Amino acid sequence: MDSLRTLWPYLRLHRRQYLIGLVAVVIANSVNLLPWYFIRLTIDGVTGQTDADAATAGITASQVGLYALGIVAASATAGLFMLIMRRMIVIASRQTEYEVRRDIFHHLQGLDKPYYDRARTGDLMNRLTGDLGAVREMLGFGAWQIVNIVSGFATAFAVMFSLSWQLTLIVLALLPIIVGLLTYMARQINRRHTHVQEQNSLIAAKAQENFSGARVVKGYATEDREIGDYRAMNLELLRRNISLIKVDGPLRSVMNLLLGLAFGVILLVGGRLILNGDGTFTIGMFTQFVGTLERLAFPMLMVGWITGITQRGLSSWLRLRELFDARALVRDERGRANPGIQTLRGDVEFDGVTVRYGERTVLEDVSLSVPAGTFLGVTGPTGSGKTVLGQLLTRSMDPTSGVVRVDGHDVRTIPLRTLRDHISVVPQEPFLFSDSIANNIGFGLGNRDLPEVPTGVSVVGAPPLPDIPQNPDMDRVRNAARLAGLAGDVEDFPQGYDTVLGERGVTLSGGQRQRTAIARAIVRDPAILILDDSLSAVDTETERRILDGLREVARGRTVILIGHRISTLRHADQIVVLDGGRLIEQGTHDDLVAAGGHYAEIERLQRLASDLDADDEPIRDAEVAADALEHQPMPQEAVK
Numbered sequence: 081m082d083s084l085r086t087l088w089p090y091l092r093l094h095r096r097q098y099l100i101g102l103v104a105v106v107i108a109n110s111v112n113l114l115p116w117y118f119i120r121l122t123i124d125g126v127t128g129q130t131d132a133d134a135a136t137a138g139i140t141a142s143q144v145g146l147y148a149l150g151i152v153a154a155s156a157t158a159g160l161f162m163l164i165m166r167r168m169i170v171i172a173s174r175q176t177e178y179e180v181r182r183d184i185f186h187h188l189q190g191l192d193k194p195y196y197d198r199a200r201t202g203d204l205m206n207r208l209t210g211d212l213g214a215v216r217e218m219l220g221f222g223a224w225q226i227v228n229i230v231s232g233f234a235t236a237f238a239v240m241f242s243l244s245w246q247l248t249l250i251v252l253a254l255l256p257i258i259v260g261l262l263t264y265m266a267r268q269i270n271r272r273h274t275h276v277q278e279q280n281s282l283i284a285a286k287a288q289e290n291f292s293g294a295r296v297v298k299g300y301a302t303e304d305r306e307i308g309d310y311r312a313m314n315l316e317l318l319r320r321n322i323s324l325i326k327v328d329g330p331l332r333s334v335m336n337l338l339l340g341l342a343f344g345v346i347l348l349v350g351g352r353l354i355l356n357g358d359g360t361f362t363i364g365m366f367t368q369f370v371g372t373l374e375r376l377a378f379p380m381l382m383v384g385w386i387t388g389i390t391q392r393g394l395s396s397w398l399r400l401r402e403l404f405d406a407r408a409l410v411r412d413e414r415g416r417a418n419p420g421i422q423t424l425r426g427d428v429e430f431d432g433v434t435v436r437y438g439e440r441t442v443l444e445d446v447s448l449s450v451p452a453g454t455f456l457g458v459t460g461p462t463g464s465g466k467t468v469l470g471q472l473l474t475r476s477m478d479p480t481s482g483v484v485r486v487d488g489h490d491v492r493t494i495p496l497r498t499l500r501d502h503i504s505v506v507p508q509e510p511f512l513f514s515d516s517i518a519n520n521i522g523f524g525l526g527n528r529d530l531p532e533v534p535t536g537v538s539v540v541g542a543p544p545l546p547d548i549p550q551n552p553d554m555d556r557v558r559n560a561a562r563l564a565g566l567a568g569d570v571e572d573f574p575q576g577y578d579t580v581l582g583e584r585g586v587t588l589s590g591g592q593r594q595r596t597a598i599a600r601a602i603v604r605d606p607a608i609l610i611l612d613d614s615l616s617a618v619d620t621e622t623e624r625r626i627l628d629g630l631r632e633v634a635r636g637r638t639v640i641l642i643g644h645r646i647s648t649l650r651h652a653d654q655i656v657v658l659d660g661g662r663l664i665e666q667g668t669h670d671d672l673v674a675a676g677g678h679y680a681e682i683e684r685l686q687r688l689a690s691d692l693d694a695d696d697e698p699i700r701d702a703e704v705a706a707d708a709l710e711h712q713p714m715p716q717e718a719v720k
């Protein structure tokens with residue numbers, strides 16, 4: 081009941097269509113019984129029998145013609161009303177499907193990083209496709225079938241009862257047995273059908289993971305194991321399909337047998353009524369009775385199906401409700417977010433910020449002030465909280481205690497849209513869309529003025545779709561690519577900026593992917609630019625070019641560069657060093673080297689490594705030394 085209550089707001093949007101459709105089903109069902117009435121009149125007229133109906137007396141050839149026309153007209157009318165029903169209910173169910181899908185996607189877009197950290201993509205996809213399909217089936221096919229069954233039974237029993245109460249009682253006695261058996265079989269079919277669907281989902285997920293992880297599979301030469309796993313799953317699917325066919329196949333045969341039995345009993349009793357009766361039960365009436373009963377065969381068969389469809393639809397709706405009920409921890413809080421804040425300069429301040437995940441403290445009492453236009457370097461061992469620091473600025477999460485401010489405003493008072501419009505982040509593992517390089521770089525352009533998509537409203541009469549810009553401003557895209565040191569690479573591609581990337585940008589090298597992400601971040605002219613270990617996959621020459629570009633970008637904006645290489649950080653206006661979530665050192669490169677702490681030690685090791693690298697082939701990279709250092713205990717003097 082609760083599921084129906086929550087579904088009502090969507091059904092309400094199309095209540096007129098559903099109502100007209102349902103009335104049409106009832107009319108079609110009633111009219112559908114008329115042909116048997118005309119047949120009865122003809123038979124009784126021709127055989128000279130007269131029943132209570134005066135119309136059967138003294139039939140003429142032209143009357144037979146009229147009855148024949150009546151049959152055609154009744155069938156045509158029933159067909160017309162069925163058509164009206166389909167147009168109304170089936171279209172309404174499709175429209176409801178569209179509206180629910182639109183609203184869920186809208187809702188999912190508003191959920192935050194903690195939600196997506198926990199959610200499984202496959203599960204979300206399955207709910208948006210499989211579960212939504214089951215709800216649509218319940219509202220479309222299910223709804224009209226329920227009314228079809230109820231009205232079909234009601235009208236048929238009314239007619240049968242008026243013809244012979246004795247025969248109707250026999251049918252009523254047999255009906256529970258027939259419907260019960262068919263429902264049992266339909267339940268079995270539904271259960272086995274669900275098992276097939278579950279296996280289908282698993283097999284699809286397996287294939288998807290295999291294709292996405294093709295490079296890992298090839299890299300580890302595990303194709304044979306993958307083929308074996310897939311074969312086992314495929315075999316299981318075959319087994320479940322065969323188990324379904326084993327019940328599905330005999331259903332119609334059982335149905336035929338049961339109906340045959342019922343008709344046998346009815347012929348036995350009906351024949352006696354005609355032979356031994358007082359003439360009030362005629363051959364025509366018997367024929368009409370049998371014909372009407374035959375019309376119930378399909379609704380009887382459907383009872384079990386519809387129970388299954390409704391059960392599936394309701395449980396799928398509950399799964400969709402779970403998505404609707406999910407709430408973002410981070411959101412614009414009513415009464416707190418100030419819509420008057422529309423632009424940001426880029427002053428950043430962390431004031432006694434602590435972040436805890438359960439028992440774990442990942443940032444502890446961090447205080448830091450970064451005036452707009454500062455180039456800030458952030459370094460520290462793996463897991464020291466560098467990424468979390470950046471995530472607090474875009475409110476991917478809120479601090480457990482303390483305040484993060486931008487331009488003096490607590491970030492929780494800045495509308496999320498304004499905040500994220502003015503801060504660009506290049507994450508550690510950039511995600512690229514299966515689209516052209518131009519669209520990947522221009523991804524964040526032209527979105528500010530798009531109108532909000534209305535939710536909870538009917539699609540009927542909705543305003544035309546807004547013009548969503550598909551082609552970004554190419555001058556800005558080219559300039560961003562140049563600043564990110566990517567322009568030369570793109571020009572070498574056969575299709576230049578129109579080159580379409582594979583999923584997750586797999587046609588690019590790691591360094592090219594990072595630079596595409598940097599270009600995407602700077603193309604929007606953000607007030608604050610955060611680069612999270614974004615130069616780790618490029619060589620020192622490319623790094624120098626990107627840093628030159630960034631210095632151009634940095635004029636007038638705040639750049640926060642998270643990294644491990646001293647060569648990347650040394651020209652920053654300020655450098656902070658984190659360790660175990662605490663800010664342990666802060667100053668310029670020269671200050672920190674002179675202080676002889678953790679930073680100075682990294683600098684010394686990396687310089688040593690690069691000197692050796694210059695003289696000696698075997699030394700691979702300065703980062704090796706930095707990595708080695710990360711696993712060493714901190715120099716005592718650095719830990720204040």
Ligand SMILES: Nc1ncnc2c1ncn2[C@@H]1O[C@H](COP(=O)(O)OP(=O)(O)OP(=O)(O)O)[C@@H](O)[C@H]1O
Pocket residue numbers: 197437442460461462463464465466467468469508613
């Ligand atoms: N969603 C989360 N749930 C629980 N712990 C988390 C979560 N996100 C980050 N952490 C933990 O917070 C700590 C800091 O993580 P963070 O990503 O900021 O490290 P980092 O300094 O950027 O490291 P790296 O240099 O390896 O990128 C880590 O110990 C990490 O395991």
